[in-house]
Amino acid sequence: MNFAKKVSFFLLVLWVETNSFTARLVIALLSAISWFSPLSAIAQTPLSELCPTPVLSRLQRHQVISGETIESIAQQYNLIPQTLIGVNPSLQGGQVQVGQDILIPPFNGIKITVPNGATWQDLSTAYGVRADVLFEINGCVETPKVAFIPGVNWKPGERPSQDNYTGLRGYPLPAIAQVGLTYGWHIEPNTGESFFHGGMDLLAQEGTPVLAADSGNVIYVGQEGNYGFLIIVDHGNGRQTRYGHLSRFNTRIGQSVQMGDVLGSVGTTGRPDILNPHLHFEVRFKSPVGWVAQDPQIHLSQ
Template sequence: MSRGAFPRRLRRRWPLRLVFAVGFLIVVGMASWVYFQGESLFGDVAAKLRGQGGPTLDDPARSASLDHTPQIVSYEIQPGDTFASVAKQLRVPSEAILSSNEFSELVPGKTLRILREGVLHKIKSRQTLTDIARTYGVSIEEIVQFNSQIEPDRLFAGHEIFVPHAKNFPKAKAYELAKGKTSGFVWPLFGELSSFFGPRIHPVTGKNDFHEGLDIEVPEGTSVYASQAGRVVWAGKNGGYGFEVIIDHGNGYRTGYGHLSELKVYRGQFVEGGQLIALSGNTGLSTGPHLHFEIRQYGRALNPLAILP
């Protein structure tokens, strides 16, 4: 090895080493920036998760929610009790009592669950947190905050969740529309019956016709409620029916609500019986403001009067 060979090699290599050195400094600089910014970066992610109601274990909002665990009071039904009298006695809305309990009749000796400022909701098959939030008029975030055990994307049918600050009480509405009776279907609204199920002369075409539903005469803009819990399979224009909502209730049963003026649900949404789904109207093949209501099983129209309470 000659004496001058090494320094020459070094001279040849030093630009390469400079590139490495600069690269190293850049990497170290970026790493320390990420390290010091880390807290706020992850903070943003946590805030985003919170915004979507996503589960984060050490979320301070969630720890705090444990202090707000709903207080459930048991009340034994006494002879002569009504929902109104119990509500007055315990200073809670009667709607909340109806929505938190399975039965709709007060049987002395049985126990009612009483909650303040919310309801206990039993999750149904294929019902999402978005559906439940919409049903009760609350935000998903509120529900998640008060239910530390649930994962928004993994709901189990049959489980119960606490819905805080519920604004809508579909079960109470269903009780009213069922005229206090316990039955599968409830009236979508109350009004004068202007056309019955069966053969008739069509009021618009003047031809022989089979009326596959019930016409209920109500002013335009009257609230229309779901006759039973189920999934909305149609919400939009549908020929002579005008704006229509169709709900699938399982076991082949579907209900249809025609001539609507305004839709309050979207296709795919799960609704509870007694939930507001639309406003009545006069759209499609109609001679005046009314609701056309149908109950079908496996496509065959049934006489609603034989089924409604």
């Protein structure tokens, strides 16, 4: 993206995020300057060239073959089943038919009909996703009728219950670790594409023990797509933790664990988002539409 386009896009984001007097003043000043500089190209740049193609225009089609299920199809595209159901209303019954065409979005989220008069800031408040992110991935449309909300698989009023929840009692490594990649939206440096990271990557030497962050029951031990070697611990009351990219396992399905018990070791299996050895750690809460990932940082006691 050239300089003029970057400045123009900055103005758009500023307007979307604040729509304040200060924002309007900055826009007016920069617009005036643009008459006497190469920035005059801003006024001539179509809005469509300043934004990526909208997510809902990037849907793939998948034709169901014998033996496939919603779960297996979702796994092929590194999605959760609730994302496919949300984009394909015909899947509400939970079944697929051989030969059926299914729309596949590029990442997890839900498709919504935007209430009349609602702004990107209104949607940001309702779903907890930044207004500028919503604006950009939906094609920079000022008054949308439909929108894709990324990284979300619930609707307002369906948030996971956290009654009497006080956070995790422990930490998933023997010592506090540097965070290599935080929870949330990031830009892939090589491609410039946005992607959602559903956990936090804690940097550690390969082979470092991975510990249960709280007491619970081990419900999954195995290899799972991008996660590589993965362990899932159910802590009851609709919450679970996930430990990915492990090099080995020290537990088994059905085992009861206490806070601090060794589950496995740090590794580099699967498809990590960063190159350094690390633990991919997630905290999820059960909702009516599946297990919703939340920022682990706010749940760790240390």
